[in-house]
Amino acid sequence: MTGGGSLAAGLPDFPWDRLEPVKARAAAHPDGIVDLSVGTPVDPVPATVQAALRGTTDTPGYPLTAGSPPLRGAIRDWCVRECGASADGLGVLPTIGSKELVAWLPTLLGLGPGDVVVVPSVCYPTYEVGARLAGAEVVRTDSLTALGPISRVGLVWVNSPGNPTGQVLPTGHLRKVVDWARERGAVVASDECYHSLGWEAEPVSVLHDEVCGGDLTGLLAVHSLSKRSNLAGYRAGFVAGDPALVAELLAVRKHAGMIVPAPVQAAMIAALTDETHVADQLKRYAARRELLRTALTGAGFTVTHSTAGLYLWITRGEDSWATVDWFADRGILAAPGAFYGPAGERHVRVALTATDERVAAAVARLG
Numbered sequence: 001m002t003g004g005g006s007l008a009a010g011l012p013d014f015p016w017d018r019l020e021p022v023k024a025r026a027a028a029h030p031d032g033i034v035d036l037s038v039g040t041p042v043d044p045v046p047a048t049v050q051a052a053l054r055g056t057t058d059t060p061g062y063p064l065t066a067g068s069p070p071l072r073g074a075i076r077d078w079c080v081r082e083c084g085a086s087a088d089g090l091g092v093l094p095t096i097g098s099k100e101l102v103a104w105l106p107t108l109l110g111l112g113p114g115d116v117v118v119v120p121s122v123c124y125p126t127y128e129v130g131a132r133l134a135g136a137e138v139v140r141t142d143s144l145t146a147l148g149p150i151s152r153v154g155l156v157w158v159n160s161p162g163n164p165t166g167q168v169l170p171t172g173h174l175r176k177v178v179d180w181a182r183e184r185g186a187v188v189a190s191d192e193c194y195h196s197l198g199w200e201a202e203p204v205s206v207l208h209d210e211v212c213g214g215d216l217t218g219l220l221a222v223h224s225l226s227k228r229s230n231l232a233g234y235r236a237g238f239v240a241g242d243p244a245l246v247a248e249l250l251a252v253r254k255h256a257g258m259i260v261p262a263p264v265q266a267a268m269i270a271a272l273t274d275e276t277h278v279a280d281q282l283k284r285y286a287a288r289r290e291l292l293r294t295a296l297t298g299a300g301f302t303v304t305h306s307t308a309g310l311y312l313w314i315t316r317g318e319d320s321w322a323t324v325d326w327f328a329d330r331g332i333l334a335a336p337g338a339f340y341g342p343a344g345e346r347h348v349r350v351a352l353t354a355t356d357e358r359v360a361a362a363v364a365r366l367g
Contacts, residue, residue, distance in 0.1 A: 015125055019333070026330075029331025033331055042355050043281060043355075046271065046277035053264070056265075059261075063262040067238075075092040077273075079092070082195065083205035085207035086209060086214050090243070091246030093238060094237070095258070096237070096259075096260055098193050101237065102222065109155060111134045111154045114137075117130070117137070118157065120162065121140045121341055124159065124164075125340065127157045136154065155187050157189050158188065159191040159192075160190070161203050161308035163309065163340075164311050166307060166312070171211055174190075175212075178212055188206060192222060193224040194309040197285065199289065201307035220245055221240050229281075234268075235264065288354070294363075301316050310351060310352050313347055320344065320346060321336050330366070332365060335348065
């Protein structure tokens with residue numbers, strides 16, 4: 001590439017590519033691999049959602065980047081009902097899954113060289129990738145006071161329930177983050193993709209009146225239907241919050257062609273207006289979680305945080321790649337904590353997303 005150089009050259013290696021050799025070892029197990037690494041849903045898409053998708057396949061025209069009026073209404077109603085948000089002035093926008101928004105948010109907000117993006121010390125790698133794509137500086141910290149007088153912060157990411165840890169941030173902590181960012185004119189982006197998956201703690205949205213005081217200024221909440229509704233294959237997500245920020249995102253996304261297909265928009269309406277299928281999915285994950293947690297602690301692992309979300313964050317005090325190798329020898333594939341930052345190098349992430357049969361196989365091997 002001539003001119004400005006390669007954009008890919010400034011990015012880290014794609015983490016899951018680095019796991020391929022270990023995956024091959026795990027797959028050599030006589031009873032096959034138990035893949036607990038990526039966290040991709042394995043259970044059926046709800047029948048009502050499939051029906052909504054099929055019923056809107058004859059859509060020859062361009063869909064609205066902003067989302068259809070019924071979809072925008074469904075998103076607003078869901079945020080009020082499930083996140084404790086105030087409906088007045090709430091901006092909403094469908095996205096092509098949540099990862100693309102996470103990756104492009106710093107760029108869409110106009111951040112670049114000289115700006116700072118703050119991310120958790122242990123976190124989803126795409127927060128850092130998004131900052132690098134924009135040319136911004138990344139600072140990893142869980143304590144904003146540790147940043148000192150830095151005034152160049154343009155974006156602060158929070159993630160609750162956290163990936164990979166499953167940690168739930170309390171209301172008071174979120175309120176302090178919001179206050180800190182507002183004093184500096186920074187945007188707070190809250191990744192709440194696991195909001196529906198509370199086990200031992202109740203997740204709180206940054207949109208909740210108790211966090212933001214009914215003022216959405218500078219706040220964005222990112223949500224996904226991949227986990228709660230098994231729609232990873234549909235690429236269905238949305239962002240909600242400050243109407244002025246949402247309007248900015250919409251203006252850029254119109255130009256860039258970042259449009260959720262009309263059939264997927266219809267499927268999202270069906271998923272957001274039905275909580276029965278979510279309750280059913282939670283029961284499946286709760287059963288798998290209990291089995292895996294018991295087996296892992298019995299095998300000598302300590303579970304850290306993991307009070308919500310789709311993963312168990314475990315350790316036995318050794319390098320994460322050594323633990324991953326130990327699992328691979330038993331035909332189980334897990335994700336090394338090193339993927340999520342230097343502070344995660346002695347942990348491993350185990351996903352709950354495997355069929356009941358495969359979870360049972362993992363439990364037997366751990367025993």
